[in-house]
Amino acid sequence: MDRKRGFALTAIAAVVFAACTPAATTAPASQTPASIAPTASAPASTGTGSQPPASSTATAATVRLQLQWTPQAQFAGYFAADKQGYFAAENLTVNFVAGGPEVLPHVEGTKADGPEFTISWVPKVLEAREGGSDLVDIAQIFQRSGTLSVTWKDTALDDPCKLAGKKVGVWDYGNEYEVTAGLLTCGLTPGLENNGDPTKQFQKVIQAFNMNAFLARDVDAAEAMIYNEYAQVLEATDAATGQLYKADQLNVINWNEYRVAMLQDAIFARKAWLETGTNRDVAVRFVRASLKGWIYCRDKPDDCVKYTTDAGSQLGAGHQKWMMNEVNALVWPSPFGVGMLDPRFWQQTVRVSKTAGIIKADPSIDAYTTDIVKEALAGITDETKGDGFKKGTVEVTAGGN
Structure with a gap:
């Protein structure tokens, strides 16, 4: 389901009263x-x-x-x-x-x-x-831009166009725009979950603002900010080794390199x-x-x-x-x-x-x-x-x- 949020959405109000000194x-x-x-x-x-x-x-x-x-x-x-x-x-x-x-x-x-x-x-x-x-x-x-998509090295999903037919994790509220725009350059659109074409579509999965779904391999690719969620993966322990995950266990799709960064x-x-x-x-x-x-x-x-x-x-x-x-x-x-x-x-x-x-x-x-x-x-x-x-x-x- 495309959960794109428009301008008209209501957000939690934030009210702060003024003080008098700098x-x-x-x-x-x-x-x-x-x-x-x-x-x-x-x-x-x-x-x-x-x-x-x-x-x-x-x-x-x-x-x-x-x-x-x-x-x-x-x-x-x-x-x-x-x-x-x-x-x-x-x-x-x-x-x-x-x-x-x-x-x-x-x-x-x-x-x-x-x-x-x-x-x-x-x-x-x-x-x-x-x-x-x-x-x-x-x-x-x-x-x-600091937006990435990450996949596991052992999946060989190292290019956006390889994500056809895959579960692609993104955030919503407009945070997903670079990822979906990048996949569009490969001719890929969301909708696989609605009996779509696995050669032309991907399954858009709204992920939480963490990397739990990725670490559990519930998604094939996950959206991550280079300054935040990417580090959360590296800070997690690999159960197979008992050590922290390493960067060489990941593929990184940096959207700056695909001319869709914003x-x-x-x-x-x-x-x-x-x-x-x-x-x-x-x-x-x-x-x-x-x-x-x-x-x-x-x-x-x-x-x-x-x-x-x-x-x-x-x-x-x-x-x-x-x-x-x-x-x-x-x-x-x-x-x-x-x-x-x-x-x-x-x-x-x-x-x-x-x-x-x-x-x-x-x-x-x-x-x-x-x-x-x-x-x-x-x-x-x-x-x-x-x-x-x-x-x-x-x-x-x-x-x-």
Whole structure:
């Protein structure tokens, strides 16, 4: 069954009341306002991020950031912006609103009373815009996609076109788009479960947000983020050997290599909100502080792992260290400067979205803007492109502990 979720789906509401002093807090999506009590976050001396003193002219503002998922190193740059005082230096109070399996960030961010800033994937927002959303991509944080499909080496399923007639695990809620778009390039569509043609179709299996079905071999292929679920396989014990699984036991289909990868984590804000009062200035300040946070995580990833676990990550420090290493490789290098959108990748995202039926037409010209990022980057003196960046090596730990 195709369980594609449209823009009109209802998500769990996330309501966070504002505090008065520049600080940040993380609240689960179901958190009640009375239980939120932000703690002050003073600027710290870091040696990176070129933190200016708090502006005496900038108007104090309280904003919410809707995370795409629960706290994890995928969002470490924002946690660093809090802990290092970059938000405070911009006279901002930032409340983090946790996501989760039942939260659709682009839906929450579209609401008139929703969070001022939202982390989401671009194709989900393009689909939402066709349904009436006015979310605008104001900072493109991830420069490349982290989506994989993995299979067991002993199956020889090492190419998307070999998945005809197979059980292919994907997530729903729009997380499956790269996988289904990639299989479409092989002429493969879902529907095998409805007595379809095994040479032209596959069985689309909605997998949980873990790798249990894959480890049990209940699916032939499973969707995995390189920074999360892929590591969960390597952190699991192979019953046949008593040792952790090894990378050489897996085939990895990296959708970046098949020209169907699409832009993922970006900072979005509502156009109507940006055009109200001094909100555009607030957006510039928020983006500038966030970019400094990502620069800090590039240069001091171990600190950012600690900030992530302090924020309440559900998986352990070992897993977050893996995630931080892989997320850095999605952010860096940033050829045009961190947060700047690569127009070629935008065009690819639009092309794939149209071909796969996610959207019907090209998005309007105001679907993204680089003006806010350019203004934010002008206030940062540290190196912003990550020239010469090289991904580190992280030791896999049992259970991600």
